[in-house]
Structure formats: structure tokens, C-alpha cells
Amino acid sequence: MAFFEKSIERKTVYSGRLIAVREDTVELDNASRAERIIVEHPGGVAVVAVKDGGSVIMVTQFRYAFAKELLEIPAGKLERGEIPLECAQRELSEETGYSAATWVSLGAMYPSPGYCEETLHLFLATDLQRGEAHPDEDEFLSVSAVPFSELERMILANELPDGKTVCGLLKAKLYLGK
Amino acid sequence: MAFFEKSIERKTVYSGRLIAVREDTVELDNASRAERIIVEHPGGVAVVAVKDGGSVIMVTQFRYAFAKELLEIPAGKLERGEIPLECAQRELSEETGYSAATWVSLGAMYPSPGYCEETLHLFLATDLQRGEAHPDEDEFLSVSAVPFSELERMILANELPDGKTVCGLLKAKLYLGK
Numbered sequence: 001m002a003f004f005e006k007s008i009e010r011k012t013v014y015s016g017r018l019i020a021v022r023e024d025t026v027e028l029d030n031a032s033r034a035e036r037i038i039v040e041h042p043g044g045v046a047v048v049a050v051k052d053g054g055s056v057i058m059v060t061q062f063r064y065a066f067a068k069e070l071l072e073i074p075a076g077k078l079e080r081g082e083i084p085l086e087c088a089q090r091e092l093s094e095e096t097g098y099s100a101a102t103w104v105s106l107g108a109m110y111p112s113p114g115y116c117e118e119t120l121h122l123f124l125a126t127d128l129q130r131g132e133a134h135p136d137e138d139e140f141l142s143v144s145a146v147p148f149s150e151l152e153r154m155i156l157a158n159e160l161p162d163g164k165t166v167c168g169l170l171k172a173k174l175y176l177g178k
Numbered sequence: 179m180a181f182f183e184k185s186i187e188r189k190t191v192y193s194g195r196l197i198a199v200r201e202d203t204v205e206l207d208n209a210s211r212a213e214r215i216i217v218e219h220p221g222g223v224a225v226v227a228v229k230d231g232g233s234v235i236m237v238t239q240f241r242y243a244f245a246k247e248l249l250e251i252p253a254g255k256l257e258r259g260e261i262p263l264e265c266a267q268r269e270l271s272e273e274t275g276y277s278a279a280t281w282v283s284l285g286a287m288y289p290s291p292g293y294c295e296e297t298l299h300l301f302l303a304t305d306l307q308r309g310e311a312h313p314d315e316d317e318f319l320s321v322s323a324v325p326f327s328e329l330e331r332m333i334l335a336n337e338l339p340d341g342k343t344v345c346g347l348l349k350a351k352l353y354l355g356k
Contacts, residue, residue, distance in 0.1 A: 140207055162288055
């Protein structure tokens with residue numbers, strides 16, 4: 001049995017710098033209609049950058065939505081027309097100063113598929129080389145290298161609530177067969 | 179070094195049935211000001227329900243934001259004042275018909291902490307008993323039990339893009355020491 005919802009009407013009710021919001025009307029499989037609220041978002045990337053010794057490059061930044069600092073993997077939004085891999089390379093360099101010789105896709109992640117179009121492209125970056133970080137003007141963050149085993153402990157202790165960080169780290173663990 | 183952003187002004191620019199959007203002004207650590215776009219969301223729960231044989235109860239539903247069906251762990255939104263564990267028990271029963279005798283918290287997940295206040299509370303449910311599903315009127319979904327090993331294969335093959343599903347399954351794997 002396959003399900004489908006047909007778009008009947010699309011109505012943009014908010015349009016801002018980062019996101020837009022639509023209130024769409026859809027037709028369901030039983031021919032009745034329903035409203036679907038959709039957040040439009042440009043999408044982004046997140047990078048699990050692992051040093052030769054097994055530590056992972058992490059960033060700490062203040063997240064206003066939760067009024068606290070979070071420890072996360074480096075990430076950023078796609079610029080218009082930007083290819084995800086190039087965005088990942090740009091963001092890793094801007095936020096942490098690191099560049100990587102080896103890149104592997106860890107696939108796409110939908111943070112909130114029930115109402116948001118955002119797609120995050122996850123990458124594993126290895127063979128790292130350290131350079132100078134150059135974050136955006138209004139971007140305040142600190143960079144650290146954390147052993148993978150410590151990050152696993154933090155995940156189990158619920159000290160890493162950021163979804164892309166847990167997804168990225170545990171997909172990397174699965175991929176690396178650790 | 180700790181970072182902080184002080185709220186200077188809060189302005190609601192959209193308020194709908196599911197979410198609201200604010201354009202807030204904050205003061206940064208260097209005393210300059212910036213705008214922060216925040217999506218308000220009631221939060222929700224997601225449940226990794228594992229049968230005695232090791233299969234996981236999954237739901238397939240159409241996700242309008244991506245115009246396709248996704249295979250996900252059962253999940254739902256918190257009702258006003260609802261306790262996360264009770265919401266998880268209600269949603270598992272409504273969507274799949276299963277109830278569980280044993281519940282363990284797998285912690286909180288922030289799907290998009292850069293701009294969205296949504297918190298998802300993850301749970302591991304075991305000692306399952308099958309009953310009758312009773313989804314909402316406009317909720318069309320099908321229920322299946324999928325072996326954990328097959329779900330791991332799908333995660334590696336990027337066939338499970340839903341963030342909470344990957345987070346929940348891989349946190350459960352870590353917790354169970356699999």
C-alpha cells in the first residue's frame with residue numbers, strides 16, 4: 001500500500017532571510033483535504049572530521065534557541081547553487097581552519113521531515129591538515145578535538161543533544177566499523 | 179571561553195496551528211547586535227520499540243515536505259502539558275497498536291538547534307504487547323517490524339534519511355551494547 005498527498009494549493013504566509021513558511025492544502029488518499037504547514041529552508045552540510053589519532057574536530061557555539069552552548073560537529077547552510085561537498089569543505093575550513101584530503105558522503109539527513117524541507121548532507125573527512133579558521137563576522141565559536149570514545153560516552157550520557165551531531169558521529173562509527 | 183547572546187527584542191512574525199516564527203534581536207559578546215530567526219514548536223517524542231526477537235516496529239508514511247514515503251520510528255507531537263513518557267506511550271499505541279512494559283529514556287534530541295526550538299524526547303521500549311492501532315483521522319500509515327540488522331544496512335545505504343530514526347536506532351544500539 002502506497003500513500004500520496006496531492007498539492008491542491010500553496011500559500012506562502014511568511015518569507016524571511018533564512019526560512020519561509022507555507023500553509024498548503026493537500027488532497028489525501030481518501031479524497032478528503034488537509035492543511036500541511038511547511039518550512040522552506042536552503043539545506044546545509046555537517047562534517048565529521050576525524051584526525052589520524054581518532055579525535056573528532058568539534059565546535060562549541062551558543063544556540064539562542066536553547067539559550068546555551070552546544071558541542072556540535074562543524075556545519076553550515078548551503079549558499080545558492082552551491083554543491084554540498086564544496087559547502088562542506090568551505091564550512092570546515094571557515095569554522096575550524098582544517099582542510100581534508102579524503103571526503104566520503106555519509107548521506108542525507110532530514111532533521112524534521114514532518115514539516116520542514118531542510119536536508120543536511122553529512123560527510124566524513126579524514127587526512128586532515130590544520131590551517132587558520134576564519135568564521136563569519138557574527139559567528140562566535142571555539143574549536144576542540146575530542147576523542148571518539150569520549151563523544152560516545154557523551155552521547156550515552158545525553159550530553160550531545162544536537163541531532164546532526166549524533167547522526168553524523170554514529171553513522172561514521174557504523175561506516176568505519178568501529 | 180563561554181559565549182552568550184542576550185535577547186534584546188522578540189517579535190512574532192508568524193503564528194500558526196503547529197509553529198510560530200520569531201525574528202529576535204540579540205546582543206552578541208562583542209556588544210554588536212544580530213537577528214536570530216526562531217521557529218517555535220511544541221516538541222515531541224520518538225520511540226525505538228524492539229520486539230523480543232530483535233525486530234523494530236517501524237511506520238511508513240507520506241511526508242509532504244519531501245513528496246515521498248519515509249520509513250521512520252513511531253513519533254508524535256507533545257500535547258499541551260503532556261509528559262514526554264506518556265506522549266510516547268500514547269503515540270506508540272495510536273500509530274502501531276503496540277504497548278510496552280519497559281521504557282528507557284534515550285535522551286533529548288534537537289533536530290535543528292540553529293533556528294528551531296523543537297526538542298524530541300527519544301525512548302527505547304521493550305517487552306511489547308500487540309493491540310489495535312488507532313491513528314488520527316488524517317494520519318495514513320502502515321506498520322512493519324524490521325530486523326535491526328536490516329535497519330543498519332539501510333542506514334549505511336542512506337535509505338533512512340529521517341534524523342530522529344537514525345539517532346534513535348543508533349543510540350539504542352549504543353545503549354544495548356550491540
